[in-house]
Amino acid sequence: MRLKRIKIGKYETENNVFFAPLAGFSDSPMREICLSFGAGLAFTEMVSAKGILYENENTKDLLTVSPAEKIKCAQLFGNEPCIMRQAAESEYLSDFDVLDVNFGCPMPKIYNNGEGSALLKEPKLAEKIISECKKSGKAVTCKIRVGLTDGDFLGKDLAKAAEQGGADLITVHGRPKERIYAGEVDYDKIAEIKKSVSVPVIANGGVFSEKDADILSERTGADGVMIARGALEDPFIFSRITETPPFLKDKEELIYRHLDMLKSRYGDELAAVRFRKQLCLYIKGMKNSVSVKQKLACFSDCDTIKKAVAHLFHGEKAEKE
Numbered sequence: 001m002r003l004k005r006i007k008i009g010k011y012e013t014e015n016n017v018f019f020a021p022l023a024g025f026s027d028s029p030m031r032e033i034c035l036s037f038g039a040g041l042a043f044t045e046m047v048s049a050k051g052i053l054y055e056n057e058n059t060k061d062l063l064t065v066s067p068a069e070k071i072k073c074a075q076l077f078g079n080e081p082c083i084m085r086q087a088a089e090s091e092y093l094s095d096f097d098v099l100d101v102n103f104g105c106p107m108p109k110i111y112n113n114g115e116g117s118a119l120l121k122e123p124k125l126a127e128k129i130i131s132e133c134k135k136s137g138k139a140v141t142c143k144i145r146v147g148l149t150d151g152d153f154l155g156k157d158l159a160k161a162a163e164q165g166g167a168d169l170i171t172v173h174g175r176p177k178e179r180i181y182a183g184e185v186d187y188d189k190i191a192e193i194k195k196s197v198s199v200p201v202i203a204n205g206g207v208f209s210e211k212d213a214d215i216l217s218e219r220t221g222a223d224g225v226m227i228a229r230g231a232l233e234d235p236f237i238f239s240r241i242t243e244t245p246p247f248l249k250d251k252e253e254l255i256y257r258h259l260d261m262l263k264s265r266y267g268d269e270l271a272a273v274r275f276r277k278q279l280c281l282y283i284k285g286m287k288n289s290v291s292v293k294q295k296l297a298c299f300s301d302c303d304t305i306k307k308a309v310a311h312l313f314h315g316e317k318a319e320k321e
């Protein structure tokens, strides 16, 4: 795909290949890893605007930033414009340059509360949310879906409303809410949204290889791509697409580095617990990975994980050394 810088308000990214917001995964160590491999931008997972106002400890933790983040982006969810504005202006978000509003989350807890993808039905309210967030003086972006079902195209009106509200960039996930994360990406709908607004549009969905990125970018005409699950399994993907020399040799080295980063951020035990699900993604498809997955629940410190990983990569030889 053609690489280029993207303007987001007064900021400019290094390139147009972004790492997606991912609840439970895109914490500061993972964002740092993806940025070091060449991602042009990375987002926190979605955080509740109300959680910020209620000074929820967990929310505060999600908003920790890494020095590797030259442009710091937090994703917010909520549906009350004045609360969104207060959150945007709060001390908790003072480190952040860009606020991304979540208009795509399909989870019942969020959707049934009128938040996330439920805003696809409320373009006027979405516009107000964006314009209120803009009053914070930060750049404001949003992440939407093409629609709620395959049969509607609510994303087009939402994109126009977001632009009207002052959005500086719009990311479009090319699957409707009803399909969560499954099935084909609707390139044509993303392309139509791209044509209907003048702010940069980033296409999201189904990128697991350089070829997927080429196809998504060409078929949609979008200004860039955003990668979610493909990057969780293989953050080297950013290096290949952006032609950035990888800062680590291979997956094994990546696993050890990631564990070390988590350990210094969360402490040994919590790091090990947090890393379990990430490890499954890193070793997905490897011969004998099933035997490691079966032992996951026993991994309660980082050294135990490192030993199991060394055994997975080198077999008996690792144990003798």
Ligand SMILES: Cc1cc2nc3c(=O)[nH]c(=O)nc-3n(C[C@H](O)[C@H](O)[C@H](O)COP(=O)(O)O)c2cc1C
Binding pocket: 020, 021, 022, 023, 024, 044, 045, 046, 075, 102, 104, 105, 143, 173, 181, 204, 205, 206, 207, 226, 227, 228, 229, 230
């Ligand atoms: C485990 C998981 C957590 C996610 N969390 C968020 C989130 O916090 N905010 C958001 O906008 N999207 C979230 N998403 C959606 C992704 O950002 C992305 O839109 C979706 O996975 C499609 O991209 P992909 O096909 O590259 O995976 C999440 C997806 C997954 C699988």
